[in-house]
Amino acid sequence: MIEYCLIPSRRKTLAIQITPQGELVVRCPIGMEKERIEAFLREKMEWIMEKQAEARKRSEAFSQALQPGGSVPYLGGKLEVAFYGERIPIRYLQTLYLPQSNPVDGFFLWRSQEARALLLPMVTEWSIRTRCYPLDISFGNAAGRWGSMNQQGFLRLNNALVQLPLEQIQYVIVHELCHMLFMDHSADFHRVVRFFLPEADRIRKEMSRGLPPFIPQ
Numbered sequence: 001m002i003e004y005c006l007i008p009s010r011r012k013t014l015a016i017q018i019t020p021q022g023e024l025v026v027r028c029p030i031g032m033e034k035e036r037i038e039a040f041l042r043e044k045m046e047w048i049m050e051k052q053a054e055a056r057k058r059s060e061a062f063s064q065a066l067q068p069g070g071s072v073p074y075l076g077g078k079l080e081v082a083f084y085g086e087r088i089p090i091r092y093l094q095t096l097y098l099p100q101s102n103p104v105d106g107f108f109l110w111r112s113q114e115a116r117a118l119l120l121p122m123v124t125e126w127s128i129r130t131r132c133y134p135l136d137i138s139f140g141n142a143a144g145r146w147g148s149m150n151q152q153g154f155l156r157l158n159n160a161l162v163q164l165p166l167e168q169i170q171y172v173i174v175h176e177l178c179h180m181l182f183m184d185h186s187a188d189f190h191r192v193v194r195f196f197l198p199e200a201d202r203i204r205k206e207m208s209r210g211l212p213p214f215i216p217q
């Protein structure tokens with residue numbers, strides 16, 4: 001049997017997840033027998049192996065990108081990576097200086113700071129224009145979603161947005177703010193988004209065609 005991390009939880013079914021580092025995490029109902037869990041895993045083995053291989057490849061490419069001579073995506077372009085002796089990551093012009101002692105943590109620290117510095121003023125500006133004022137804004141790293149808005153008006157943005165071109169970032173912000181008017185993706189919703197961003201349809205199409213991959217954590 002392959003290695004996996006088991007998390008018993010209050011749920012009715014088994015769920016498997018591959019972490020960005022390629023580890024297998026299994027969530028199971030409390031008290032479920034090991035035999036049943038492993039039979040389930042054997043059934044899904046092909047899928048698991050494939051996803052693990054993909055995740056490991058991405059994770060390796062990621063640590064290579066964070067070496068001198070590597071690069072990271074930024075506003076639709078690229079920043080060169082360089083090392084230096086300090087602990088605080090700094091971007092200067094087109095170079096991202098990461099602490100040699102820990103480039104990975106340095107990168108995530110930089111990206112969360114950059115996301116706040118870049119996105120908060122954009123959200124403020126678009127809140128004024130759309131008159132949709134989120135109650136709260138939070139930032140995260142979870143892969144899979146650029147942003148989300150819930151019914152209570154809590155806006156969540158992904159730090160990885162800083163890798164997109166500005167017009168795509170703008171689209172994500174306007175899209176999420178407009179969810180304060182329509183919680184769905186109805187024709188009315190898209191009409192409102194288009195009202196604020198006449199290029200919305202083109203941008204959305206370009207985004208769905210060639211989304212840059214989320215950088216694994």
Ligand SMILES: [Zn+2]
Nearest residue numbers: 175179184185
């Ligand atoms: Zn949406």
